[in-house]
Amino acid sequence: MSANNIRQGYNFAYLDEQSKRMIRRALLKAVAIPGFQVPFGGREMPMPYGWGTGGMQLTAAVIGETDTLKVIDQGADDTTNAVSIRAFFKDLTGVKTTERTTEASLIQTRHRIPEFALQEDQILIYQVPIPEPLRFIEPSETETQKMHALQDYGVMHVKLYEDIAHFGEIATTYAYPVLVNDRYIMDPSPIPKFDNPKMHQMPALQLFGAGREKRIYAVPPYTDVKSLDFEDHPFAVQQWQESCVICQSDSSFLDEVVIDDKGTRSFICSDTDFCRSRVELQAENSLETL
Amino acid sequence: MTQPSKLPLLTVNNLSKLYAPGKGCQNINLDLYAGEVLGIVGESGSGKSTLLSSLSARLAPDSGQLIYRESEDNTLDIYQLSESQRRHLLRSQWGVVHQHAADGLRMGVSAGANIGERLMAVGERNYSEIRAKGLRWMEDVELDISRIDDKPSTYSGGMQQRLQIARNLVTHPRLIFMDEPTGGLDVSVQARLLDLLRNLVTELNLAVVIVTHDLAVARLLAQRLVVMRHGEIVESGLTDQVLDDPQHPYTQLLVSSVLTP
Numbered sequence: 001m002s003a004n005n006i007r008q009g010y011n012f013a014y015l016d017e018q019s020k021r022m023i024r025r026a027l028l029k030a031v032a033i034p035g036f037q038v039p040f041g042g043r044e045m046p047m048p049y050g051w052g053t054g055g056m057q058l059t060a061a062v063i064g065e066t067d068t069l070k071v072i073d074q075g076a077d078d079t080t081n082a083v084s085i086r087a088f089f090k091d092l093t094g095v096k097t098t099e100r101t102t103e104a105s106l107i108q109t110r111h112r113i114p115e116f117a118l119q120e121d122q123i124l125i126y127q128v129p130i131p132e133p134l135r136f137i138e139p140s141e142t143e144t145q146k147m148h149a150l151q152d153y154g155v156m157h158v159k160l161y162e163d164i165a166h167f168g169e170i171a172t173t174y175a176y177p178v179l180v181n182d183r184y185i186m187d188p189s190p191i192p193k194f195d196n197p198k199m200h201q202m203p204a205l206q207l208f209g210a211g212r213e214k215r216i217y218a219v220p221p222y223t224d225v226k227s228l229d230f231e232d233h234p235f236a237v238q239q240w241q242e243s244c245v246i247c248q249s250d251s252s253f254l255d256e257v258v259i260d261d262k263g264t265r266s267f268i269c270s271d272t273d274f275c276r277s278r279v280e281l282q283a284e285n286s287l288e289t290l
Numbered sequence: 291m292t293q294p295s296k297l298p299l300l301t302v303n304n305l306s307k308l309y310a311p312g313k314g315c316q317n318i319n320l321d322l323y324a325g326e327v328l329g330i331v332g333e334s335g336s337g338k339s340t341l342l343s344s345l346s347a348r349l350a351p352d353s354g355q356l357i358y359r360e361s362e363d364n365t366l367d368i369y370q371l372s373e374s375q376r377r378h379l380l381r382s383q384w385g386v387v388h389q390h391a392a393d394g395l396r397m398g399v400s401a402g403a404n405i406g407e408r409l410m411a412v413g414e415r416n417y418s419e420i421r422a423k424g425l426r427w428m429e430d431v432e433l434d435i436s437r438i439d440d441k442p443s444t445y446s447g448g449m450q451q452r453l454q455i456a457r458n459l460v461t462h463p464r465l466i467f468m469d470e471p472t473g474g475l476d477v478s479v480q481a482r483l484l485d486l487l488r489n490l491v492t493e494l495n496l497a498v499v500i501v502t503h504d505l506a507v508a509r510l511l512a513q514r515l516v517v518m519r520h521g522e523i524v525e526s527g528l529t530d531q532v533l534d535d536p537q538h539p540y541t542q543l544l545v546s547s548v549l550t551p
Contacts, residue, residue, distance in 0.1 A: 150374040154411025
């Protein structure tokens, strides 16, 4: 460790500058063609595939000394994956890190979009396991590429049809396919469909990285992102009867938690920063009224 | 009702597709009219399936032209179209029934989804309508409608073939290509399927190109017949004429080789 707490012997943000440039070139193409999957020469990261190597490579390629980094895993800042990735970049860049959505300039995420609306000066980086939304029905990569090129997307609705036929409703709850900018069908990574509407016309830049599959795609700010549906079975997000037991929020995405060995359950916000902010605000307000 | 067109629906000019000299099909000239069933017969390796693939816009020929009359005064040169136009044509106005149902069906999704796929591909976005059409076509091809949510892998061979036909007909195509649709079925199932096909063809005024090595199937379904050998058409004419009074030595051999029980 040096005086400024940056680990010695590594380049800034782990990747070498040539690799970063290669990733940035792919990113530029991805931003220019919203929703299109750009192949890139994915690098080995010091952790296994499936732990977020795609997202980390994007973060490494775009992070600068003045950035403030936030990392979330399933909405939480304090889970192993989030803590480790945050510590990794703090070690290798010395940038400021935060748990507050509003203070972050760069947010790497797995499985959630923060509850607080993102702003124009923020970048959201998703970790993606399977970038190809057509994969479930078409195993051939050449064929899926052709289908994207020709906008041959009839099969996407076959999956939704199957859901309704078997469950009476569209039972897909995560990785819910979207149409980006009226052109490409995109897998929004395994975020709950609760978060899909947030992607539409989002002021922040959204980047997606799939490390194992070596694909990058992006949604530029203020782009149309439409969730697929049927006229008589329109897209709808999850709803809860309960509210968060910590902050009483009834509008956020809730996790169901078993709290004892008798099967008692309670619901808490999945976005820990959102939950804590609300508790702080409530505390302030109650102090004022005292 | 508009008058049935006097002009051919599909015109084939000097079409050739050869994998090696004598392997494939060459110098094919054909006309197909609306509501007509054309049979292609010949021995294995005579180029029937290659010709069918080329005719159904799935295999680009080495040379020659394939002209499709989309409407009275609009013709399309199939292999000059862009791939996306060709795909759109294949799933709206044309249909292909494969010999093996697994090639033409999605075995991993339900029968209803199989029938609905073409509708969704051409932009239908109303679930109830897709479902209703699925049920109606299941009935029309004599499938048990209570099995609409079952996967085709649980269907018998004959049922899979009928499902394949329903899946193709749902967008009301004008032209259907069939490759040995009754191959691998036992004779009673085959008879029912042929009966069904004959009724559908008449009802819907379909033009059909059917490849078969079974002369009985050809006699039952096809009004006109072409006989292929070594990749070329050696004889063509009305089915009864070709089968009852074969002119070419090879056709004579073919007709005399039929076993009668």
